[in-house]
Amino acid sequence: MGATEEDYNFVFKVVLVGESGVGKTNLLARFTRNEFNHESRTTIGVEFSTRTVLLGAAAVKAQIWDTAGLERYRAITSAYYRGAVGALLVFDITKHQTYDAVERWLKELYEHAEAAVVVMLVGNKTDLAQAREVPAEEARMFAERNGLLFAETSALDATNVELAFESVLKEIFSKVQKQKERGGAAGTVELGGEHAGSAAPARPERRPCCLPL
Template sequence: MADSFDEECDYLFKAVLIGDSAVGKSNLLSRFARDEFHLDSKPTIGVEFAYRNVKVGDKLIKAQIWDTAGQERFRAITSSYYRGALGALLVYDITRSPTFNSVKKWLTELRDFGNPDMVVVLVGNKSDLGHSREVDLEQGKSLAEAENLCFMETSALQNLNVEEAFLEMINRIHKITSQKVLEAKSSEAVGNGLQAGKEIVQLDHDEVTATKQTGCCYR
């Protein structure tokens, strides 16, 4: 079944969910992939992943989202999973300022192990717990602007902005990828380096890489 879907989809986009432990990464993914939320969800051990089909224009995209453990003892394991990722959701918990303070550490890891030009969306999760807020909305916006990231606050519990955060990332990857494919076909047309008839459809490899985004949304 998976093989047949791979043949039918136009693109395969790999992305990762990163951030400290217990910020809600797994529930964001389960909400996006299966529209499920589990109050008793357990910490991720190592790496898990899920798929979802997304239609962007006339293209069918298979989004492959990897959920990485936030615990320090798993960091060496998860670093290899950045390879081939075209996007990342970097998540913190608005009710725990230490998770926000860790964002720059996670960005450093992204830039050390991943494509430095990947699409990154900064996500402040658990916006339903505003009465316990320790990180202001403006703090998230300011950091995102400084680091050239997209930014949204979400609630996996209330299903608020979860779809929007993932689709923002996927749409931006698709825009970048479409431009790369056009450039590749243009090069092919003038005989500069690509085999005739070659189609690039699975982008979790190094054949197409993301270019740095300019401008973004702030919610």
């Protein structure tokens, strides 16, 4: 389920948020490069990777941003969230304190991202199910109460990683299509904010980036 990098109709900015060590960088690497690094160290410096997926006849380029280790200093700035139309809010199913922090992250997301941001709650590290501290049903109910999508994943063995990212992209795409049907301007598709250019039909862009694709 892919397309060439330069041939796409939309660019959607998706951010990864959550406590340090929950596996955000490995989720990003698994989805965009099908890699997992057992020696994964804290990322330093904001970075993002892209991957283009086909949703029906449309090619959608996901630009996925990683918090780059700043979350441990609570130093994530509004620039990180700006223009984000999707988010994966990640916790570690084996560490309850990472789940306890979810509400704070959700509040921060809603303060800084687009008004119509699509959020999925992600319980990562299902490969360590024997050490589980957060019941799936508890997290699922929290997601339902707060209008979030929900999935449990393993970046290590790739379980549900595609499903999680693609579910978020499909939901964003669905919102864009509905807005177009309601008569959004032909040139741009806004998802609720002045910075929603990331949801606009894209022109091919070439810009240097820190990561190999």
